Amino acid sequence: MSISLDAVATQRAGSDAGDRSVFARRIILVLAVTLLLTAVLSLASGATDTSAVSVVWALLTGQDDLVSAVERVVILDIRMPRTLLGMMIGASLAVSGATMQGLFRNPLADPGIVGVSAGAGLGAVTFIVLGGSVLAPVAALFGIYHVPFAAFLGGLAFTFALYRISTSNGRTSVATMLLAGIALGAMAGAFIGLLVFWADDEQLRDLTFWGLGSVAGATWPKVLAVAPIIVPILVFAPFMARGLNAMTLGEATAQHLGIHVQVFKRVAIVMVAAATGAAVAVSGGIGFVGIVVPHLLRLSIGPDHRYLLPACALLGAIMLLFADAVARQIVAPAELPIGIVTATVGAPFFLWILLRRRGLMDI
């Protein structure tokens, strides 16, 4: 026995109205091509004269005889790690932002704003300052991964605390979340201040630049330290999409739709903490990418995470390369920390979202 429709034929014509998936796939394709072009341009621009796109092209296509030894070093050892690191960090910030917003069912949740980055920062600073002395045995155990790992643990602890504080009976309170984020951020700030007090001059300089957010110090070892964390997360993220979509109706309904909510939440929290931790560990506080990118994409392709997450990865990478280019050009030959650029653009944007949504949110 089955239920059938009186007029299936008439339904079929209009049945795709409101389905934005075809459009979303096209946008993803456009973003992928744009990212490729941006990456090549990023390799081709910089402080030395090695600025020609043709040189980069020759190098990428294996025509080694057209490239001088200096150009080779500049591009492969200086710019390449920086471009790759920028792409990975931009993608990971945007994807962790989108995931966190989905998990908290709120477009203002961002690791940078609700204190998760601060927690990751606390973990990272702890090892930058104490890694050579008190914590040396632990640092030695994890090798080049010790700072990313510490940042991950810090981010994990803070994300978990935040979720526990702001969620009761399956509902997440926006106000509690933002306020708890402020408190957690202040707490991390206090501990970081304490560590700064202990730091020596060289560590202080490192910490200052790290705190402002920068990909200037990119090296192959740094790329290799975070790639094994960020790349798997980016690949895995789309598998979270179904659960994040269901979660927009609340935890109980997500459960009724067949999502194992408890397991899902844990996986999502670990994922956000790992992606944020890895990004913070190598680049410090690059803020607002995780807010701006998902928001722009939701406006164009809608909030379906199956498309939102991959699109966020691509646009996040593009935006970060772009911000890095601005940071390099604006005071050339010196360069600004990239965090200043993203905050200058991102903070007003955040306020704009807040004003637009003021009436819609239950703050």
Add this chain to the structure above:
Amino acid sequence: MLTARNIYVRLGKSEILHGIDMQASRNQFSVIIGPNGSGKTTLLRALTGEIAFSGDVRLNGVDIARARPAELASLRGVLPQTANLSFPFTVHEVVRLGLTTGIQTGTNGSVRIAQALAAVDLEGYGARLYQELSGGEQQRVQLARVLAQVWEPVLEGMPRCLFLDEPISSLDIKHQLQIMQIARRYADAGGGVVAILHDLNLTAHYADHVVLMHQGRVHACGAPRQVLTPDNLETVYGCPMAVGQVPHGMDFFVLPLIEAAHQGIPTPKLAVSS
């Protein structure tokens, strides 16, 4: 198909349900009624595994406390009392959330979504933004999502079930009747329906089985005529009621002509075929 035995629920320090036994069968439209605070919603949340309880709830023999969410999702759909959506989904995308897991049969997703929207009288609303709809329209979109999840009342010989928490609370009378009709037909086609309602007249007309709740216990259950008696209703609701007669002292009262309405209004595009 649904058997609940000895259900106790404790929320915080107070015990809300004190040993509920109830059954809902396939081919039956079961309605839970009772005054505010009698434990209706808590009972429904226990029956759907949303909150922790002690006791035993089985749906088609499956122990719902132990079943995987995806397995339950293929057996039953749940319509919550209120549903807020945190992101700007279109109506089409909301209904598609019903296809998150579970079993999808035959028709492709888009056709199923259009069918479900047509069933709740929202044809052509696919491209609208959910957040811009009225409360009643939003409630019908949510019902369409639930229908899309368990479209066939019977799948591979197993009945499926709709759990509806006040499905008609913010609807006008025409759409109230339409939603009741959808539930009625779902049951007639071999599925099960368990709904919480506040409207005693609609309960009397549509339900096969009524569970009357009072202070966390089942006060009476059975066929509408046996349960909806003046004695029962006065005890539970604390207000005298006239059943089946013109109430003394009233000039006039208004009731929908339900049968005529079903013939007059564009009926839900949900036809039963065998």
